[in-house]
Amino acid sequence: KNEVEQSPQNLTAQEGEFITINCSYSVGISALHWLQQHPGGGIVSLFMLSSGKKKHGRLIATINIQEKHSSLHITASHPRDSAVYICAVMGDSNYQLIWGAGTKLIIKP
Amino acid sequence: DTGVSQDPRHKITKRGQNVTFRCDPISEHNRLYWYRQTLGQGPEFLTYFQNEAQLEKSRLLSDRFSAERPKGSFSTLEIQRTEQGDSAMYLCASRTEGGTQYFGPGTRLLVL
Numbered sequence: 001k002n003e004v005e006q007s008p009q010n011l012t013a014q015e016g017e018f019i020t021i022n023c024s025y026s027v028g029i030s031a032l033h034w035l036q037q038h039p040g041g042g043i044v045s046l047f048m049l050s051s052g053k054k055k056h057g058r059l060i061a062t063i064n065i066q067e068k069h070s071s072l073h074i075t076a077s078h079p080r081d082s083a084v085y086i087c088a089v090m091g092d093s094n095y096q097l098i099w100g101a102g103t104k105l106i107i108k109p
Numbered sequence: 110d111t112g113v114s115q116d117p118r119h120k121i122t123k124r125g126q127n128v129t130f131r132c133d134p135i136s137e138h139n140r141l142y143w144y145r146q147t148l149g150q151g152p153e154f155l156t157y158f159q160n161e162a163q164l165e166k167s168r169l170l171s172d173r174f175s176a177e178r179p180k181g182s183f184s185t186l187e188i189q190r191t192e193q194g195d196s197a198m199y200l201c202a203s204r205t206e207g208g209t210q211y212f213g214p215g216t217r218l219l220v221l
Contacts, residue, residue, distance in 0.1 A: 033209065043152070043200065044111070048209035086151060097142075097210070099151035 003027050006087050006100035014108055019074040021103045023087030026068065033097065034061050034072045035086045043086070046072070077107045111135075113213035115201050121219045122191055129187045130216045134203030141184050142210065143176055144200040145169070152200055158184060191220045 004025045013019055023032070034046045047054050047061040049070065054061050058077075063070040074081055087100040112135040122128050134141050139160050144152035155174070157165040160181035170176075173191075178184040188195055198217050202210040 035212075042111075042214040043202075043212040045209045045211060088151075097152075097154065099153075102151055 002101070003098050004087055004089055004100040006085075006103050008103060009101065010104045010106075012106045012108065013077055015078060017077050017107075019077050019081070019105065019107075021072045021085050021087075021105070023070045023072070023100055024068060025070075025087075025089050025098075027089065027091055027098065029089040029091060031090045032063055032070050033086075033088045033090070034070070035088060037084045037086060037102070039083075046085075074105075079107045079109050082106050111211040111213065113201060113203055113211050115199075115213040115216050117216055118214060119217050119219075121221065123221050124191060124193060126191055127187065127189045128191055128218065129185055130199055130201075130218075132184045132186070132201030132203075132213055134182070134184070134201070135211055136182070138203035138205050138208075138211070139181065140204050140206065141178060142202040142204075143184070143186050144202065146198045146200060146215075147196075155186070155199075188218075191218075193220050196220045 007022045031048050031050045033048050036044045036046050049063045058075045060073040084102040084104050086102045088097040114133045116131045141158040143155040146152040154167050155170050156176045158178040161178050173189045176186045196219050198215045200215045201213040204210045
């Protein structure tokens, strides 16, 4: 079993829909990252969370430390949101980011 | 543009040749990471520097791979005697202590 699990693996939605991507992890962490990668593009860090909730524009990220679960929400989704969204956790005893497999999101106009 | 730059952006080489990539992190970031990403996969950790000290190195990093950060600023990643399996995107990231990682655009390597 992977230490970081994301669901769904693939998600196709219509423009305007509310999107939720989930991430569960099984290790102790000091922080959780949500990252975005466009096809052929670099990786952009969206959020770094250690507790609670963060909001940036149409993006909201939440984390429940007790349940070892985080969600990334996109409100009023737009075709330009189409990308791979990756959850990655920083272990509490090492320096590495442990990566989820990513969720490929396609927003259709 | 995150402020982390990598050079070159693309490299095509023949099997057996040596290649060297450079990463320039954000200037106040003392922590620097190298990752490798193959098509359809998530990034794999390669190595980590805190200032000039290489604190951790993945078992993925064979003896053909070496990384340096001589003055605690820019870093280089060298691959000797390249193999076709080394073809990948090589990503660099940097951060301050407690801060989020900022990723460079990557160097895409193709070994023929």
